[in-house]
Amino acid sequence: MANFVKDFRCTLCNKIYNELEVVYTCPSCGEKGILEIEYDYKAMRKFVDKCYFRTNPDFSMWRYHHLMAIENKHIQKMLKIGGTPLYKANHLHKSVGIKSLYIKDEGQNPSGSLKDRASGVAVLKAIEKGYKTISCSSTGNAASSLACHAARMGLKTLIFVPKRAPIGKVNQLSIYGSNVVMVDGNYKETYELSKKAIDHYGYYNRNAAINPYLVEGKKTVALEIAEQLDFSPTDWVAVSVGDGCTIAGVYKGFYDFYMLGLIDKIPKLLGVQSSGCSPFVTAFETKKSIVEAEENSIADSISVGIPRNPVKAWDAVEKSNGSWVSVSDDDILKYMRKLGTKEGIFGEPAGVAAIAGVRKAVTLGIISPIESVTVIMTGNGLKDPKSVEKAINPPVLVKNDFKALEHYLKEKGEN
Amino acid sequence: MANFVKDFRCTLCNKIYNELEVVYTCPSCGEKGILEIEYDYKAMRKFVDKCYFRTNPDFSMWRYHHLMAIENKHIQKMLKIGGTPLYKANHLHKSVGIKSLYIKDEGQNPSGSLKDRASGVAVLKAIEKGYKTISCSSTGNAASSLACHAARMGLKTLIFVPKRAPIGKVNQLSIYGSNVVMVDGNYKETYELSKKAIDHYGYYNRNAAINPYLVEGKKTVALEIAEQLDFSPTDWVAVSVGDGCTIAGVYKGFYDFYMLGLIDKIPKLLGVQSSGCSPFVTAFETKKSIVEAEENSIADSISVGIPRNPVKAWDAVEKSNGSWVSVSDDDILKYMRKLGTKEGIFGEPAGVAAIAGVRKAVTLGIISPIESVTVIMTGNGLKDPKSVEKAINPPVLVKNDFKALEHYLKEKGEN
Numbered sequence: 014m015a016n017f018v019k020d021f022r023c024t025l026c027n028k029i030y031n032e033l034e035v036v037y038t039c040p041s042c043g044e045k046g047i048l049e050i051e052y053d054y055k056a057m058r059k060f061v062d063k064c065y066f067r068t069n070p071d072f073s074m075w076r077y078h079h080l081m082a083i084e085n086k087h088i089q090k091m092l093k094i095g096g097t098p099l100y101k102a103n104h105l106h107k108s109v110g111i112k113s114l115y116i117k118d119e120g121q122n123p124s125g126s127l128k129d130r131a132s133g134v135a136v137l138k139a140i141e142k143g144y145k146t147i148s149c150s151s152t153g154n155a156a157s158s159l160a161c162h163a164a165r166m167g168l169k170t171l172i173f174v175p176k177r178a179p180i181g182k183v184n185q186l187s188i189y190g191s192n193v194v195m196v197d198g199n200y201k202e203t204y205e206l207s208k209k210a211i212d213h214y215g216y217y218n219r220n221a222a223i224n225p226y227l228v229e230g231k232k233t234v235a236l237e238i239a240e241q242l243d244f245s246p247t248d249w250v251a252v253s254v255g256d257g258c259t260i261a262g263v264y265k266g267f268y269d270f271y272m273l274g275l276i277d278k279i280p281k282l283l284g285v286q287s288s289g290c291s292p293f294v295t296a297f298e299t300k301k302s303i304v305e306a307e308e309n310s311i312a313d314s315i316s317v318g319i320p321r322n323p324v325k326a327w328d329a330v331e332k333s334n335g336s337w338v339s340v341s342d343d344d345i346l347k348y349m350r351k352l353g354t355k356e357g358i359f360g361e362p363a364g365v366a367a368i369a370g371v372r373k374a375v376t377l378g379i380i381s382p383i384e385s386v387t388v389i390m391t392g393n394g395l396k397d398p399k400s401v402e403k404a405i406n407p408p409v410l411v412k413n414d415f416k417a418l419e420h421y422l423k424e425k426g427e428n
Numbered sequence: 429m430a431n432f433v434k435d436f437r438c439t440l441c442n443k444i445y446n447e448l449e450v451v452y453t454c455p456s457c458g459e460k461g462i463l464e465i466e467y468d469y470k471a472m473r474k475f476v477d478k479c480y481f482r483t484n485p486d487f488s489m490w491r492y493h494h495l496m497a498i499e500n501k502h503i504q505k506m507l508k509i510g511g512t513p514l515y516k517a518n519h520l521h522k523s524v525g526i527k528s529l530y531i532k533d534e535g536q537n538p539s540g541s542l543k544d545r546a547s548g549v550a551v552l553k554a555i556e557k558g559y560k561t562i563s564c565s566s567t568g569n570a571a572s573s574l575a576c577h578a579a580r581m582g583l584k585t586l587i588f589v590p591k592r593a594p595i596g597k598v599n600q601l602s603i604y605g606s607n608v609v610m611v612d613g614n615y616k617e618t619y620e621l622s623k624k625a626i627d628h629y630g631y632y633n634r635n636a637a638i639n640p641y642l643v644e645g646k647k648t649v650a651l652e653i654a655e656q657l658d659f660s661p662t663d664w665v666a667v668s669v670g671d672g673c674t675i676a677g678v679y680k681g682f683y684d685f686y687m688l689g690l691i692d693k694i695p696k697l698l699g700v701q702s703s704g705c706s707p708f709v710t711a712f713e714t715k716k717s718i719v720e721a722e723e724n725s726i727a728d729s730i731s732v733g734i735p736r737n738p739v740k741a742w743d744a745v746e747k748s749n750g751s752w753v754s755v756s757d758d759d760i761l762k763y764m765r766k767l768g769t770k771e772g773i774f775g776e777p778a779g780v781a782a783i784a785g786v787r788k789a790v791t792l793g794i795i796s797p798i799e800s801v802t803v804i805m806t807g808n809g810l811k812d813p814k815s816v817e818k819a820i821n822p823p824v825l826v827k828n829d830f831k832a833l834e835h836y837l838k839e840k841g842e843n
Contacts, residue, residue, distance in 0.1 A: 027673060040595040048625045059464045064808060072487060079700070086572055092513070092515065092772055092773070093513040093515075093536075098507070100507065100508075103505055103580060104582065115504060116536075117482030117620035119536070120646075121536060122774070123533075123536070123772065124772075124774070125808075140678040160771040160772075161774070162772055163772070164768060164769055164771065164772040165518060165771055165773075166518070166769065166772075167518065167519065171837075174823075180813070180822075181813050181816075183822070183823060183824075184813065184817065184820060185774060185809075185810070185816075186767035186823075187821065187822070187823065188486075188764065188765060188769075188774050188809060188816060188819065188820060189769060189772060189774070190765070190768060190769030190770075191767045192825050192837075192840065193823040194823070194833065194836065194837075195824065195825050195826060196825075196826055196828050197826065197827055197828050198828035202828045203828075204809060206829075206830065208831075209830050210830070210833060213830075250702065258510065277772065279449075317761065348460030350603060350605070353579060353605060354579055354601035354603075354604060354605030355579065355605075356579065356580055357507055357538065357539075357575075357576040357577055357578070357579040357581075358538070359539070359576070359600060359603050359604070360508070389634040393540075394600075394603060395596060395600070395808065395810035395811060396539060396810060397726045398595070398596050398599065399814055401599045401600075401603060402599065404600060405602035405603060405604065406602065406784055407595075407598070407599075407602070408589075408598060408601075408602065408608040408609070409610065410591060410608060410610050410611075410612045411609050411611055411612065412612055413611050413612050413617045413621055414621075414830060415612035415621065415624050415625070415628075418621060418624075418625060421609065422586075422607075422609075425607065
């Protein structure tokens with residue numbers, strides 16, 4: 014396999030390493046020295062062009078394996094990750110107040126979220142490096158996706174979840190046979206305990222900020238968006254932000270295609286957070302450094318008080334000339350209903366937060382009504398039944414009798 | 429668009445109609461006179477060959493629209509239905525006791541089940557025929573898929589569910605903006621009430637047995653399986669059975685390809701029911717007519733005491749030289765865990781019932797260990813959190829302390 018990796022660069026001190034010198038983060042800077050994999054785009058350009066894609070019969074994210082710093086020998090045995098649909102909105106763009114809206118439906122991945130892209134890479138890397146157990150801490154999607162793909166490939170998983178993780182996501186872990194440690198603490202405490210355990214037992218670490226390969230999986234969502242829009246991406250791409258790894262990945266994907274000469278511009282990135290947990294937005298609005306925030310939102314996937322990947326996420330928005338907004342839980346629930354009702358897509362709170370964010374950005378004049386926007390719907394609404402219950406009114410029980418039915422429908426103004 | 433429909437034949441009296449003479453069932457036989465759409469295979473053969481598929485860039489079920497008796501003008505606006513992955517088992521075939529096992533993961537459809545295939549066709553037909561509201565009664569998957577695709581296309585839905593429908597599925601309906609009527613009765617009573625209402629208000633009827641077009645959507649799962657296996661399908665295809673419409677669709681799909689000369693044989697069909705509700709299996713074992721059965725299984729999608737499509741389902745198994753088996757709820761839960769743990773696929777009870785059925789058929793000598801089998805995983809496990817809770821033990825809360833963690837892992841025998 015052609016491997017176009019040039020080096021690993023520390024995003025803090027800019028020191029350069031080769032692949033064999035590093036495992037997770039920068040040896041000089043420690044855990045905050047998150048590494049960036051850099052490619053030899055000149056060499057890659059000779060190989061990866063539009064023809065490469067036109068003749069590529071693989072419609073999963075593995076179609077990009079030459080851009081992902083992975084070996085391809087176990088790919089055939091993996092579940093199908095990526096290749097998710099990009100829908101042009103039939104109706105929702107009107108509610109949002111823009112002319113052209115696209116929705117990238119990541120809920121259609123095997124475990125129901127975008128995190129499958131990162132976990133798939135983590136599992137392949139663990140196999141490449143000879144690990145038998147892989148571990149992470151997660152509020153849910155990263156964990157369930159890891160459990161899913163590890164199960165398929167015969168790896169063990171040890172997964173740390175905070176006690177507030179939605180039960181649907183935790184049950185998924187058990188169905189996949191994961192060894193689940195539910196920690197009596199918040200996300201931060203759960204993360205710290207997982208770190209100690211992973212070091213102590215020598216497991217492979219799938220924590221997204223730490224592991225430099227995971228972003229190479231996440232970026233494929235941007236590669237797909239660009240390809241699905243015939244290499245002319247929308248003016249903006251909106252994505253919700255927790256740790257910051259996903260938006261960093263989205264930027265990396267567009268950057269790759271830009272460096273390969275496949276797209277003319279990198280879309281402006283809109284980082285969206287919940288107002289109940291918005292460390293990036295607060296820093297953006299106050300023009301100060303990122304400080305720890307409350308974790309108080311129904312959008313559990315993005316309720317991260319101390320983002321683990323602040324530098325890459327911040328740079329992604331800045332370099333793309335993008336912006337940051339926060340949205341309330343009420344707006345999130347409103348756009349969960351709107352997305353379902355107008356487009357037939359059932360998104361999880363963290364995903365629909367991005368649509369609510371686009372609406373807010375339009376209201377604030379950040380996004381112009383004539384600009385085009387792609388929203389990344391990060392996960393499937395089925396994963397979080399409790400939030401859904403807050404978004405809707407449950408149906409009332411109707412007597413098994415036609416007169417009762419007629420009365421019920423008349424009352425509802427339906428007939 | 430090339431339309432290869434020859435006629436509509438009543439499966440009871442064999443009377444022939446043209447498309448304009450019928451709406452749902454046979455005018456002579458009434459509701460039990462379920463119609464079969466018959467094609468002019470000779471004409472179709474000239475157009476639909478292996479080259480047609482090789483050069484077809486659409487990887488949704490709409491790639492088969494020439495075989496589906498539908499117009500294609502609104503297809504572009506629909507969600508992506510079908511094109512679901514077919515996985516070769518990495519490990520599970522060993523537990524099942526066969527050499528070669530494939531899993532068709534229908535949980536990857538937009539609303540999370542195979543029913544999207546039928547609902548997509550229903551929505552297009554409703555639009556073709558000028559209806560504004562579409563209605564059905566369903567234990568869940570048919571309903572949520574209808575609500576999903578109708579929402580996308582701007583149609584209203586009136587959906588009747590029995591009170592035992594799983595809450596996750598009912599919530600999905602509300603998210604899609606459906607007008608849900610939860611009937612204080614069982615599936616049969618719900619169906620009867622919906623029938624009265626649909627007649628009375630003049631809505632389009634998506635009840636699967638009644639509507640002759642829906643099987644044309646369902647059959648695409650078989651077309652995909654055949655194509656994904658390079659036109660050499662497995663010896664057996666196993667699918668769980670409720671009303672009987674899905675297995676009838678599976679047969680129809682293979683029959684189409686057989687008549688087109690694209691496959692050499694129609695796979696033997698294994699119809700699987702839950703022992704808590706097994707009218708077909710009872711009839712098969714006692715060699716008597718189908719009689720009403722109890723509805724007592726966690727596999728709610730197939731808990732149908734009076735199957736609405738008995739003739740087509742029965743014929744499908746018989747003509748394919750297949751067989752019938754029933755499985756216990758315990759077996760269903762066991763194979764839900766096994767499918768997740770061994771393959772990373774999270775199936776709903778009705779879906780995993782088919783795997784449990786394959787194991788039973790191997791034990792009974794119906795399927796030989798050297799035969800190959802495809803199992804149709806009809807729906808996503810996320811849709812039914814209550815059943816999942818029965819399948820697994822919830823994780824215990826671990827103190828946020830490394831010593832406590834070490835103790836916990838030692839107790840579990842993990843380290």
